Amino acid sequence: MKTHLAKIYFFGVIALALAGLLSSPVALGLGFIFTLFFKHPFLQQSQKSINVLLKVAVVGLGFGMAIVETLQTSISSFGLTLFCVFLTVSFGLVLSRYLHLDKSLGHLITSGTSICGGSAIAAISPIIKADTKTITMALGVVFFLNALALILFPFFGHLLGLNQHQFGLWCAVAIHDTSSVVGAALNYGEEALHIATTVxxxxxxxxxxMSVVSMFLFKNSRQKIKFPFFILLFITAILINSSHILPEVITTTFVGISKHLLVVTLFLVGTTMSVSDLKTTGWKPMVFAATLWGFVSIISLFYILNFSV
Structure with a gap:
């Protein structure tokens, strides 16, 4: 009986998300509530779907963007991105040693915080030969902070009076995973969404x-570096939209569907968050990750408010 209720809840929320009736934070919250009351009947499928749906949705958002503005945003934000990545990685290496954190775990959390959350952890973990437990702990901490970011960033964005340009930049460089970056910017405004996605x-x-640095730090030069090829599809979608090959009604539909898929993705992320995994992680990794995240959030906001055009 409970399994049937779980399936009804699961597919019901997905249907509401696809219909555009749920916001990003609500979808994530409903996913987390699902884990508290039900055993996930489609856990492995959900974990695999998150990565695929996210990439499809991001590519779809490209059909609502113009190549000139995208290039300008990428070029103008390079200094901010370099500033945040360099300082976050440097601070992460120092802080993990100070806390006597496991080297592999500290490096994975640092990589996830400085670059792109779960994707960075997945890419770096085979290079440093991290074991399954270490990878799970790093992912658990990062996903938990992603969930907080989805709620906290829009709140502080409005509280601080950030405009859409500033908020989009802040999300892009200070939130770990693409799903939460786009989810936080989704309801802030179209400009914030475009900037956050591009940056x-x-x-x-x-x-x-970061993969090259990891090879030197862990003395492993045999591991192949993975390039995120879906970014090329995202650029292709922008080029198609900019050349007006497709009618506007079609590109607008693609963008609308992509936004709904992002909300579905956030629900699936919520359903894969495990309270028990977070409890077994311990306080050191959580303190380390939260401190590192707070650091990049503050320094990036300072940069944006004082040096960003």
């Missing part, structure tokens, strides 16, 4: 230099 994906490319 976040350019930040994702830092996986490549």
């Amino acid at each position: 976040k994906l350019s930040r994702t490319l830092w996986i490549i230099p």
Whole structure:
């Protein structure tokens, strides 16, 4: 009986999300509530779907963006991204040693915080030969902070009076995963969404230099570096939209569907968050990750308010 209720709840929320009746934070919250009351009947499928749906949704958002503005945003935000990545990685390396954190765990959390959350952890973990437990702990901490970011960033954005440009930049460089970056910017405004998506994906490319650094730190030069190829599809979608090959009604539909898919993705993320995993993580990784996240959030906001055009 409970399994049937779980399935009804699961597919019911997905239907509401696809219909555009749920906001990003509500979808994530409903996902987390699901884990508290039900055993996930589709856990493995959900975990696999998150990555696929996110990439499809991000590519779809490209059909609502123009190449000139996208290039301008990417170029103008390079200094901010470089500033945040360099300082976050440097601070992470120092803080993890100070807390006597496991080297692999500290490096994975640092990579996830400085670049792109779960994607960075997945890319870096085979390079440093991290074990399953270490990867799970790093992902658990990062996903928990992602959930908080989805709620806290819009709140503080409005509280501080950030405009859409500033908020989009802040989300893109200070929130871990693309799903939460886009989810936080989704309801703030169209400009915030476009900027957050563009800058976040350019930040994702830092996986490549981070992989090289990881090879030297962990003395492993045999592991291949993975390039996030879906970014090329995202750029292709922008080029198609900018050349007006497709009618506006079609590109607008693609963008609308993509936004709904992002909300579905956030619900699935919520359903895969485990309270028991967070409890077994311990206080050191959580303190380390929260401190590192607070650090990048503050320094990026300072940069944006004082140096960003």
